[in-house]
Amino acid sequence: MQPIELNSPELYINRELSLLEFNARVLAQALDDSLPLLERLNYLCISCSNLDEFYEVRVASLLQMAEMDANVISPDGLTINEQLDRLSVKAHDLVAEQYRVLNEVLIPRLEADHIRFLRRDRWSASQKAWLEKYFNEELLPILTPVGLDSAHPFPRILNKSLNFIISLTGKDAFGRNSGRAVLQAPRALPRIVQLPPADTDSGPHDFVFLSSIIHAFVNDLFNGMTVKGCYQFRVTRNSDFFVDDDAIDDLMLAVEGELAMRNYGDEVRLEIDANCPEETVNFLMARFDLTADRLFLANGPVNLSRIQAIYSLIERPELKFPPFKPSVPSAFGRNKDFFASIRKQDVLLHHPYESFTPVVDFIKQAAADPDVLAIKQTLYRTGVDSPIVAALIKGARAGKEVTVVIELRARFDEKDNIGLAAKLQEAGAHVVYGVVGYKTHAKMCMVLRKENNTLRNYVHLGTGNYHPKTARLYTDYGLFTCDKELAEDVRRVFMQLTSLGKVSKLNKLLQSPFTLHPGLMKMIEKEIDQAKKGKSAKIIIKVNAVVEEQAIRALYRASQAGVEIKMIVRGMCCLKPGVPGVSENIEVRSIVGRFLEHTRIYAFYNGGDWAVYASSADLMNRNMFRRVEVCFPIGDRKNIDRILADLEGYLSDTAQAWLLQSDGQYRRAERGEQAAYQVQTELLKAFCG
CATH class of the missing domain: 3.30.1840.10 (Polyphosphate kinase middle domain)
Known part of the structure; x- marks a missing residue:
């Protein structure tokens, strides 16, 4: 054969x-x-x-x-x-x-x-x-x-x-x-x-x-x-x-x-x-x-x-849909000192179920804190009257070193971004437009703070834009951390975006157009090796689109090797699941509901020690090779388990899920005799009461 x-x-x-x-x-x-x-x-x-x-x-x-x-x-x-x-x-x-x-x-x-x-x-x-x-x-x-x-x-x-x-x-x-x-x-x-x-x-x-x-x-x-x-x-x-x-x-x-x-x-x-x-x-x-x-x-x-x-x-x-009030994580509930909270633990936010306000307040606190020396931020889409931009302007006027990498070519937001860039420059912020030939799509914020005569970096990384309005309409993850290696990686990426020089070696982050695609391919290959050895091997991917051909071929090879692959792909998907001899072990589903599914998660079984990454990047050629993106590991075990539980909810949805067939058509998930399970509604109940 x-x-x-x-x-x-x-x-x-x-x-x-x-x-x-x-x-x-x-x-x-x-x-x-x-x-x-x-x-x-x-x-x-x-x-x-x-x-x-x-x-x-x-x-x-x-x-x-x-x-x-x-x-x-x-x-x-x-x-x-x-x-x-x-x-x-x-x-x-x-x-x-x-x-x-x-x-x-x-x-x-x-x-x-x-x-x-x-x-x-x-x-x-x-x-x-x-x-x-x-x-x-x-x-x-x-x-x-x-x-x-x-x-x-x-x-x-x-x-x-x-x-x-x-x-x-x-x-x-x-x-x-x-x-x-x-x-x-x-x-x-x-x-x-x-x-x-x-x-x-x-x-x-x-x-x-x-x-x-x-x-x-x-x-x-x-x-x-x-x-x-x-x-x-x-x-x-x-x-x-x-x-x-x-x-x-x-x-x-x-x-x-x-x-x-x-x-x-x-x-x-x-x-x-x-x-x-x-x-x-x-x-x-x-x-x-x-x-x-x-x-x-x-x-x-x-x-x-x-x-x-x-x-x-x-x-x-x-x-209309009933109103809801996003919750605030207990880590930020009473303690308004974001820096103290982040020093204690990484904090993961799941929008819109959890409020985007802590992200805004974190930047506001940084702008007002006399111990903060510098703030660095990427902006892709943020809105005309952005409270984040207002905080950055306040920080610049207070004498802090504020650097903003703003993407002028964010489609249909170009005019707004030009206006925001002008406002930031007038306030004394350093504004750059990224790297020639590459859109800056990464979602990063870094705050440099002096503590006890030492410098510490606090970072926020996200899968979605720094946009308070869309944070109530789109599902996204955001991570606060002061992990030294991860923070140093973010600092190096900012240096690439604002300065000139060779590609810096990163500790934990995967970055396009350099290490993101090879890094994902390497993790797929690892699951293939595990499956060939007769061991359990699994991949769960949740993205907006799957188009990039090398990744599709790698997933086909993984399926052929026996890796169990579950994919939650909101929009475009060029991969065909269920093809005999090629993709029998791949399931692709799309969730269309009240909120626009926007999170990007790459999860690998990794011999039982799940490796989970969140990212601003989809499996598309542009994200892998023509944009500056970051893909960040979830390090805390509780946060890993939480994301895996969320993914399991999406894979169990029988109310808003559509299953991709091998002919390119979609069919609604079968509900069976039990009441339909709707993951977005369940997450609203869990976080918003």
């Missing part, structure tokens, strides 16, 4: 199709009757914004690659054009399902709960009068329709903006009429307008789409002419940008320059009202140089994600 080639295309799932599969799982949450109704609407909106980003980044990237070399073959054996064809079919199916879920499932359910989206044909006389007044006072002064002719060329259309193509008859005051006009809805306008509940014909939560209001009163924009048709449309553009690190002197200026062009990148998708006449559709497709595979007909608003706005407008607790 010939050995199986582990690089055979049949053993790999296409990464882009896998990403769309994840989005389908998100959309499936909108159909889950066990979830609160407004949360189900949120899942629909999230699936739409995810698809926007998919076209802005992933499809745009494939189109650019096709222009350079259309013959490139993906690991699963597809050319770029074959990938684009399959993605188009899947994306169109997904969009059709989004509108079906909205129109046939959610809108009727919402109406049953007295939340209504009123179409024009359902407006009462009093509602129409109120909306006409709203149009004349709030919309008409700001709207600027453009009649298309030689003096008024087709306007530049902003990325993902709401627009209308309007068909006209008649002549204006100058005797002109090309038959068409374009109206762009300013982004400052709300996409959903709430009717006043005091109106006798209105319910407590009645809403009208901005597009419906404009449709109803569009004639008022063209005095003396007749509007034959008004159809909404939206264009999605390439929003990824490229900065040539070798050809620039100032990264901030280069990123600012690219940001200015993001709204006008190449067109990659056109969404248009499903009722739009074919002639008008063809006109727009020709105008944007798009083919039918990138045309989407919308049976409703062209931007469903904007419906999410009603969530904050409706005070109906019974239609």
